[in-house]
Amino acid sequence: MLARTLEVEGIATTSISLVREHTEKVKPPRALWVPFPFGHALGRPDDAALQHRVLRAALELLSASAGPVLRDFPDDAEGSDQPPAPVQASTIAPATDVPRDVAMETTQMRRYHERWLETSGGRTACGLTGIPVTRFRGVVRFLEEFADGGDADMTERSADVPLPNFVRYCADDLKALYYEGHLAMKSAAGGEEIARWFWGETAAGQLLRRVRNRLDASDDPRWKAAAFGVAR
């Protein structure tokens, strides 16, 4: 859709498509359908050769003289790839011995996260709330109070950010801390393995299940949408 809008304005476009069935309907001017899982648009992370091949295949479509053009990237998904769509919390049973103290666990996770920052050159997905990782215990306290049904809020929330959106940013920042911390422990871990660990074995995972339940219990569609984004 965006490609069509730009093309109408005179910019030639070429798109990477993940859902072929949608692309067939929308008909962007030029699109390369790729067989990779959601979240892997260019193939595989840190695989520059594959990413170059995907890019060249997408750019090659620019030589077409008429459109729409929809071409399939010739590779197929490989057995070692992640599942086509991520495993969700509702399909992962929590272990019987999950820790209960989220704040303490978060503090421990920060040590791993510091290692992540050393290896990633400081790159982190944390930051949607604007609250530094050093103050995530406060984020945890806020989420716990919210999950318990309290009238919770944080002074860091701007007045123009609705509460359910802020809750979602808090949940995303907390997930990022854990996911990146896990990658520091096991650099080869994939999304499925980390999701099973997070939702099955961490106190934070269980807290986010409760946050999701409170959001989902609301009749307000914005709260329900936020719940759908935290866990499903």
Next chain:
Amino acid sequence: MPRLDRLSQIARNNLLTFPAQVNETAPFVRLPKPLEGCRLAIVTTAGLHVRGDRPFAPGDQTYRAIPSDTPAVDIVQSHTSIGFDRVPMLRDVNISFPIDRLRELVARGEVGGLGSRSYSFMGAQREAARIERETGPEVARLLRDEGVDVALITPT
């Protein structure tokens, strides 16, 4: 993404009920010159932005500009749908925002150059009238002003 028949029933239904626009034809601009002489910019729907920029909200139809020399460490993603695996993006921003790969193609002379800025929209839009009418054309004008001939559109 593997074809729909390889997905779980829930994921498949989620996609099949997604309100995709239906079109019969496509607008089409022929490339004005060989790619080796064109300037290219990324326009992504991965909900990326420079750290400190206002995060996207679900359904947000605004856009963010990302200067092309922004280091990867300063790029964050607020499109965090749990419908996709976030780990590849944690490892390598090029998985949705192939800025390093494009720089390499420019260095090899396969692409003429990069625009001064990339642009980013929120993904998974169920309603995109404002993008079509207002913010999309605005980005196209900015791209033209920046001498860009080609936009590479990338999803999450």
